[in-house]
Amino acid sequence: MFYIHILRVKCEGMPQGDFLREASDPVSVIVRSLESKPTADVGRGSEWHIGNVEKIDKSGVGFAMGRTQAVTTPQFDLSTHNFVEEEAMRAPFTLGVFDKETQSCGIIRKGGVSQSSSEIAGKLAKLLNSAPYARESNYEIVVEPIPDPIDFISSVREAKAVIRFSFTVTWPNPHDVDRLIQGPAKEFTKEAGGEKTRVEVEGESLDKGLIEDVAKAVAADGEQASASVRTGEGGPPKRVHLSGNPVVERVEPSPHESVFSSILDATKRAYHRVRGPVDL
Incomplete structure (x- = not known):
């Protein structure tokens, strides 16, 4: 069992865009940006990446996103019998799914990578906008947590x-x-x-x-x-x-489907719950 952040992913027009450029379909722009597996510096010298992109059913696009970080770890050299410090790469990551039907995205909440919905939304936006497709269509991709109304x-x-x-x-x-x-x-x-x-x-x-x-x-x-x-x-x-807590959805993966499919189902469920009748 785990929890996912529910985010809205959309394209907004750039105010100073080239009016001669033909705007592409927003969903295709978002999907192509994911499929390009972009890399971006999201601040504080932290480099983030999108990878492991795959199609999930008819409407989902699964992906992994995380950062690479050089770390120094203590090691023991058996040949010299000395303790040394060696540099290695860490790459903590999380998993997410973009649902083309609702233009919503579910990302696994994971300590040290995606604990905050607003922070992971900002990182995903920077990654998607680092690909050329939104800019070529006079768009900026905006990613925001969906508030519970x-x-x-x-x-x-x-x-x-x-x-x-x-x-x-x-x-x-x-x-x-x-x-x-x-x-x-x-x-x-x-x-x-x-x-x-x-x-x-x-x-x-x-x-x-x-x-x-x-x-x-x-x-x-x-x-x-x-x-x-x-x-x-x-x-x-x-x-x-309208400033409620960001929507977070509980996911209990089925042994008969992939983690990506479970995230997609939970993302759709959470989105339609926000849009549907509210029981108080």
Whole structure:
């Protein structure tokens, strides 16, 4: 049994990109970037790599990612009977799977390599952007932890009234965005040459069910949302933000399938749980 971080992987348009270049399909850009097995300096002299790339079923791309590090280890030389220090290479790594259908990624949480969801998301983004494919299509690949929306939704449900709700969108990617408003807002952002659009609605008592549906889609998309709620008669409204703990999913590998397949199944399950009904 182990746990995986659930991350959103998407392509966002570069504001100063070459308008003459034809934008490629975001999913194919991400997959080609993984398949190129990139190497990148992610800071502090730490060199990270992607390797062991393989296709998993129809929608998954499995991979390993980790760092190489020169270390000095004490050894005993049998020929001279002396203790010596020798340099060797360490390469701690973890495993992950990118799901093309949901544009989400599950990465095994592993101490010393991928304990923090935000840190491993940043490293994966740097690795993918070090390949040429995103840049050639005027994209930047963005990797973000998916927040658990349960606390935000709980605040909305328990409020006497929701009087303001806002959320952000970026460029469209081919996954299940909420077509009511997210989809058109994404298209507007792209056509206007923008990077991010903020949508805001105000009223005496907004529809909680509709806000909940959009909030789940926004969380799954790795975007931001906030609401102003009234908790009782009188008093100032309370501001709540979609900033829950990053989603982490438990995985119990089956002896009848590979670790990559188990990660893919768990990634899909976690993603659809965020997008689906919330039981409080």
